[in-house]
Amino acid sequence: MPHDGGVTPTDDPLWQRLEPYAIGPPDAALSFCSRLARENRWPEDFAGRVIEEYKRFCYLCATADHVVTPSDAVDQAWHLHLTYSRDYWERFCPEILGCPLHHGPTAGGEAELAKHYEQYALTLRSYAQVFGNPPGDIWPGARRRFFEDHKAYRLHPREAIVMRRSIARWLVGTGAVALLGVAFIVWRALWMS
Structure with missing residues (x-):
């Protein structure tokens, strides 16, 4: 059901259910959006945008004539939504989406990578x-989704120091120069005695 010019499918009853849909209990002290932001270390406004993109992804899951594959950010929203299992399986899938939407892991390997690469490219076209x-x-x-970003992994900030490569290179270079200076001072002190 293609639409031209980037106009959302406002006449589609599925989209009319999806667009206003809010994940999780409305009275939660930590909203779904806040939790998504916290768990991914994103600004809350970015997490809100990801949730909107997740809804669009779900729309494509239900309407595209091919299997769709999410971006990494959208996949993070999907993973978190699955932890709200009652909302996901008892409300979202039957009442909002109108069908079950299962999330399966990749089996790994070159064939799976090629399959998901093609599915993602088709997803972007359908989007x-x-x-x-x-x-x-x-x-x-x-290309970026599967050959650059997929090499990333998540770290807990208490378990690692994360810095730009340029800063790390500068620190290593400065440390090497300092170490050579200390070695020279020790060598000279030993040679002079």
Whole structure:
């Protein structure tokens, strides 16, 4: 059901149910959006945008004529939504989406990578037909999604120091120069005695 010009499918009853849908209990001290932001170390406004993109992904899951694959950010929203299991299985799938939406892990290997790469590229094309061009900060191109970003892994800030490579290189270079200076002073002191 393609739509032109990036216009959302406002006439579709599925989209009319999806767009206003809010995940989780409305009276929770920590909202779904706040939790998604906290768990991914995202600004809350970015997490809110990811949730909107997750809804668009779910729309494509139900309407596209092919299997769709999420971006990494959208996948994080999906993973968290699955932990709200009663909401997901008893409300979202039957009442909002109108069908079950299962999340399966990849089996790994080159064939799976090629399959998911192609599915993701098709997803981006279907997205563009229905919603217009996807935001690149949430939906990167297929090459970046599978050959650059997939090499990333999540760290807990208490378990690691994360810094830019340029700073790390500077620190290593400075440390090497300092170490050579100390070695020279020790060598000279030993040679002079």
